[in-house]
Amino acid sequence: MNLNLVLRSIFSTFFLASVIRICTPIILPSLGGLVASAAGVSNMALEGIMLWGAFTGVFVSAWTGNVWLAVLAGCVVGVLVALILALAHLKFGSDRLLAGLAINLFSSGGTVFLMYSLIGEKGNTSTLASLSVPNVVIPIIHDIPILGPIVSGHPVFTYLAFFLTWVVYILMYRTRLGAHMRAVGENPQAATTVGINVHRVQYIALGISGLMAALGGMSLSMAYLQMFQREMAAGRGFIALAAVRLGNGHPVGTMLSAMLFGVADALANQLGSMNIPSQLVQSIPFITTIIALAVFAIQKRRTEIERRKKYSQQDTDELAVETE
């Protein structure tokens, strides 16, 4: 393997542009995962909701010929599926993880089942004339060399992903609802005593996470590719959950972590075109995720130990004061 060649291709404009394109379907569900986690109801069904979003977008766009109607429909379905999870967990007392697994099973099976019933295919919808969202060409910047190709000309969803990162930041830290979500996530009992309707807040949080995951799914089927494939989320819903952890629950941190996974993904694509076994290279994003989980866990443990030290220091100080 020629390392020089690898390095050169990594620092090319093409590579950076592909990172930005590839990280979109990870950033969007990550933001959804963040909102749900912040409200204390970490959403394990992102993967399945992405599939429903991707599926609905493709079929509605093919039937109506209207891209925006399709995006809207995908969002509605995503929110509905998320609300099934919310209902099961909040109203009927399901274990959140198991309910999430059930939704994922329902999604991977249900989308293929419907695809077969509707068009008689089980693998993908390549026979269907579905649409993709337009690309955005930013005036002026587009013509700047190097910067232009990296930043401009991506599908709408890519810009939406970065815009929504900002929106989620505002939502979480500048609005009443966001403050309520964080309060509920931190301590539901305390939130109840100050008059916050915990379940209502959690319903909303899960609904938002469904919306984001559906957008992420559509960025796969209506931008990255122009069709639906079975299992096309390919673990991104779970990688998104890892990104939320690694980003420590902060929107910008989460976005950057999601981009890290995007880099791993793009790297896999890049190396795949060289003389390296593609199956091994394709594992890079998943290995990165495991390493990221470990790094996050170590980090968390360190801060906890420090915090404990601080408290025990305070305790001994107080004791000293008392004995005096």
Added chain:
Amino acid sequence: MKKFLNSKNVREFIRILLALGIGLSLGFILTLFVSEEPIEAYKAFLTGPLSRLNRIGDWLEESLSLIFLGLAATIVFSAKQFYLGYEGQMILSALASGTVAIYFPAPSAIRIPVAFLAGIIVATLWSVIPALLKAYLDANVLISSLMMNTIALRLFEYLLRTFLQLPNTNGIMSEQIPDEGRLSSFIPNLPFLAETRAAWSKATNVSWMLYVAIAAVILAYVLMYKTKFGYEIRAVGANEKFAKYGGVNVKKTIVASILISGIFSGLAGAHLVMGIIERIIQGMGFGFGFEGINVSILAAGNPLGVPVAGLFYGYLRSGADVMERSSDVSRELVFVVQAAVLLLLTAERLLPTVQQVVETDEAGEKAEPAKGSVK
């Protein structure tokens, strides 16, 4: 009668039956929507596995795989660990034991045990990373084990293509396992059984893994309920902090519970390659690993319930295959049904009718003698 209904197990059983009933009804409603001949299709789904000897065989074969994986999931879930890496463990085990079964030049009596051992070792090793990360760093085991599954699929494909690929074929597959490496029929080779054995062997591959599965169920039960180790696993599952104060080494128990499950997913893989498919092929996992989880939930975490749940889901699975072949409904219907059942079973407050009826009765019974004593 009331006492009978009061028993927790009976209540749980009724709840499971209700969930299955609702799930299957939902499946029928969906069939009504998508099929030209819904009644025929659903009939094929529900009665298909029994219609021919080879289909009964398919049913039993798939059920055996599900039983092994269900046992693996049951042990891990008893410790309340959301480890889901069974699919990856199973296919890598199939790869390892398949390779031994094909290439290890030894008679059956040595070749097959070595193949089993190879599969079990590989399956166990594959769970080490998520187990250690969970126990010692508290890293999310659900995510890490799912990632390991995906990596396992890639690794499987790479090894198969690079080292085992049969030349001059279109499919990605190894050569066939020779007779010395195959598992023989579950019907013993006795003179008076010769005819039955011949009939079964012709139609199906149901092997003596049937007995291994029975032994595995008993082993898992004894392990969970008759040994200190099983007690510790359940203690950790019930309350980690409590277990810790009670002197259980929580970290070791978590790691051990996940590693032990490797035995069972390893057996599933060995069975898959030596008993069912008889060669290593791309995509041989069929998502069994995830269905093992459903089996475990349906069995309510009891090893003795796993064979019943495994046979049931195996039945649905092979029924769905028959339905897909004989009608216009796709076999993925079975996953929708399973998802509905899973969701209903986990929803503690959704099917409370039975519980409520019994509880009000209970309250009534208690209240009456109290009145009597006042008089």
